Amino acid sequence: MELKPLADRVLIEPAPAEEVTASGIIIPDSAKEKPLRGTVLAVGNGTKDEEMMLKAGDNVLYGKYAGTEIELEKGKKVLIMRQNEVLAVIL
Numbered sequence: 001m002e003l004k005p006l007a008d009r010v011l012i013e014p015a016p017a018e019e020v021t022a023s024g025i026i027i028p029d030s031a032k033e034k035p036l037r038g039t040v041l042a043v044g045n046g047t048k049d050e051e052m053m054l055k056a057g058d059n060v061l062y063g064k065y066a067g068t069e070i071e072l073e074k075g076k077k078v079l080i081m082r083q084n085e086v087l088a089v090i091l
Helices: none
Strands: 009-014 037-043 059-062 068-071 077-082 086-090
Touching: none
Parallel strands: none
Antiparallel strands: 009 037, 009 077, 037 059, 059 086, 068 077
């Protein structure tokens, strides 16, 4: 399945959660924090009031409760959110 965001929305693939701490302790799935960074997969065309500043391939930071999680084929999970929910681009 392929998705194309509409208007000022972006499609983001979250970075994988850390599974091992620096001291070597393995973190179980239930204790992992939701990642707050990811890679932009696709962007909409923007609106007449908001120009799209993000592009596919950008690494970004977003809010903890930002976006809606969507499950694509084979269990791959992505987020769709408005561009203004993205906090920063990682350079």
